[in-house]
Amino acid sequence: MKGRSEQELVEEWHGLLARHATVHSALEQELQAEHGLSVSEFEALELLASSDHGKCRGQDLTNVVHLSQSAASRLVARLERGGLVERVMCDLDRRGIFVVITDEGHKRYGDAKPTHRSVLARTLHGED
Amino acid sequence: MKGRSEQELVEEWHGLLARHATVHSALEQELQAEHGLSVSEFEALELLASSDHGKCRGQDLTNVVHLSQSAASRLVARLERGGLVERVMCDLDRRGIFVVITDEGHKRYGDAKPTHRSVLARTLHGED
DNA sequence: GCACATCGAATGCAAGCGCATTTAATTTCT
DNA sequence: AGAAATTAAATGCGCTTGCATTCGATGTGC
Numbered sequence A, B: 001m002k003g004r005s006e007q008e009l010v011e012e013w014h015g016l017l018a019r020h021a022t023v024h025s026a027l028e029q030e031l032q033a034e035h036g037l038s039v040s041e042f043e044a045l046e047l048l049a050s051s052d053h054g055k056c057r058g059q060d061l062t063n064v065v066h067l068s069q070s071a072a073s074r075l076v077a078r079l080e081r082g083g084l085v086e087r088v089m090c091d092l093d094r095r096g097i098f099v100v101i102t103d104e105g106h107k108r109y110g111d112a113k114p115t116h117r118s119v120l121a122r123t124l125h126g127e128d
Numbered sequence C: 001g002c003a004c005a006t007c008g009a010a011t012g013c014a015a016g017c018g019c020a021t022t023t024a025a026t027t028t029c030t
Numbered sequence D: 001a002g003a004a005a006t007t008a009a010a011t012g013c014g015c016t017t018g019c020a021t022t023c024g025a026t027g028t029g030c
Helices: A006-035 A039-049 A058-065 A069-081 A103-123 B006-035 B039-049 B058-065 B069-081 B103-123
Strands: A055-057 A085-089 A097-101 B055-057 B085-089 B097-101
Touching (some): A006 B103, A039 A055, A039 A069, A039 A103, A058 A069, A058 A097, A069 A085, B006 B039, B039 B055, B039 B085, B097 B103
């Protein structure tokens, strides 16, 4: 595992790129078409849905979605506009916010979850 | 390898996402900072530099960069604006084009390649 | 206690993306 | 050969992204 040749490194990277592109674009496609959710939106809902009290700090979300802080902030704004989450002030540190999933958000996540899993099962193992 | 549980699938996907994000953003960062190239631009140059006569069809490029046809077209436009490639008419099929790497393009690719490899070596094996 | 650095989040902005459409060239069908 | 379908690439458009900056709140040093 250590002294990988340069060529092997590049091949591994290209494999990773291709794999990511395949799964990501299939997910994007189907989640959007069937549930009106982007991959990042789904990941955000998944984090929230499986968190205690369905809430988390803005930063936790940023870490999960692999997006910049600003993009994550706008992602929350979009979800809020769609009625899937709410932003609530954080009393202990009033710079921060809590993002809380709504009932509607839970429902959309629950609906989208089977689609998500099925796309993973289909695309994650090379049968494209 | 067959009857993977749902949980395992999700973990595998999250791993892939994290891995991709780590390597891709490090690459983007360093290639941009040190050579003024995006990851896709580098991949395009790499394909061209290792092709016969340093040229290929627009479509071959589209396949390699994991971008939509329109995005790939604009990518070529950017590279051309930067003097790294040229578009030439294809005589046999005049709908198509050839994308040809320039001397300047070869140089930039050659300069960027060590950076690219070094980032891969550093980030591809989890030592992030 | 007060100035100063730091932090969490929001926002202006330019750039890149995908989708849908367009344009022009080629293939297919009859 | 001619009309219709298909293909390669380019472009208009709206949306998302990251970077840099801003704004308010929190923490730190003296």
